[in-house]
Amino acid sequence: xxxxxxxxxxxxxxxxxxxxxxxxxxxxxxxxxxxxxxxxxxxxxxxxxxxxxxxxxxxxxxxxxxxxxxxxxxxxxxxxxxxxxxxxxxxxxxxxxxxxxxxxxxxxxxxxxxxxxxxxxxxxxxxxxxxxxxxxxxxxxxxxxxxxxxxxxxxxxxxxxxxxxxxx
Numbered sequence: 001x002x003x004x005x006x007x008x009x010x011x012x013x014x015x016x017x018x019x020x021x022x023x024x025x026x027x028x029x030x031x032x033x034x035x036x037x038x039x040x041x042x043x044x045x046x047x048x049x050x051x052x053x054x055x056x057x058x059x060x061x062x063x064x065x066x067x068x069x070x071x072x073x074x075x076x077x078x079x080x081x082x083x084x085x086x087x088x089x090x091x092x093x094x095x096x097x098x099x100x101x102x103x104x105x106x107x108x109x110x111x112x113x114x115x116x117x118x119x120x121x122x123x124x125x126x127x128x129x130x131x132x133x134x135x136x137x138x139x140x141x142x143x144x145x146x147x148x149x150x151x152x153x154x155x156x157x158x159x160x161x162x163x164x165x166x167x168x
Contacts, residue, residue, distance in 0.1 A: 012162065015162050019153065019155075031075040031077065032075075032077065032101065032104075036065070036068045037071065037072060039058050039060075040054055040058070040065070040068055040069065040078075041072070041101060041105060042105055043057055043058060044078060044093075044094050044098065045094065045099075045101075045102060048092075049091045049093060050089055050090070050092070051065065051069070051089075051090065051092070054069070054092070069092060072092075073092070076095055076097045076098075077094070077101070078093065078095065078098055079092070079093050079094075079095050080092055081093065103136055106133070106136050107136040110135055110136055
C-alpha cells in the first residue's frame with residue numbers, strides 16, 4: 001500500500017458504548033430538546049419574561065407552557081421569581097446556565113437557514129457596531145475552523161483516542 005492510500009479503522013464499538021453511557025448529550029436533549037422547550041428558550045433569550053408573553057408569542061396551550069416552564073426551572077435553565085411591579089405575576093429569567101445555551105440556539109438557527117428551513121430578514125448583530133455576529137463554528141485551540149474529519153475523541157483520563165474511523 002502506498003502512502004497515499006488510507007486504511008479506514010473500524011470504530012471500537014465497546015469503547016463507543018462505554019463513552020456514550022457517560023455522554024452529557026442525552027440528558028441535555030431531555031431538558032431542552034423538545035420543540036416547546038426550545039421555543040421557550042428562544043423567547044427567553046429574546047426578552048420574554050412573563051407567562052402571558054410566552055403564551056401569546058408562541059401560541060402554546062397554558063398547560064403545556066406551565067409544564068415546560070416548570071421543567072426549565074427545575075433544570076436550572078430559567079429562574080422563577082415574583083414580579084416586583086405586580087406580585088400576582090411571575091418573572092422567568094435565564095440563569096447563567098440558560099444564557100450559556102445561546103451558541104446552541106444560534107448554531108441551530110444558522111443550520112436551519114443554511115439547509116432551507118427558513119431564512120429571516122433579521123439577523124443578530126453586535127450592539128457595539130451593528131455588524132452581524134460571526135457564524136458559530138467548531139474551532140481548534142489555535143482558532144482554526146475544524147470540520148468533522150479534523151477531529152477525534154480522546155479519553156481525558158488515559159489520553160487514548162476513541163476514534164472516529166480515523167485514517168492511519
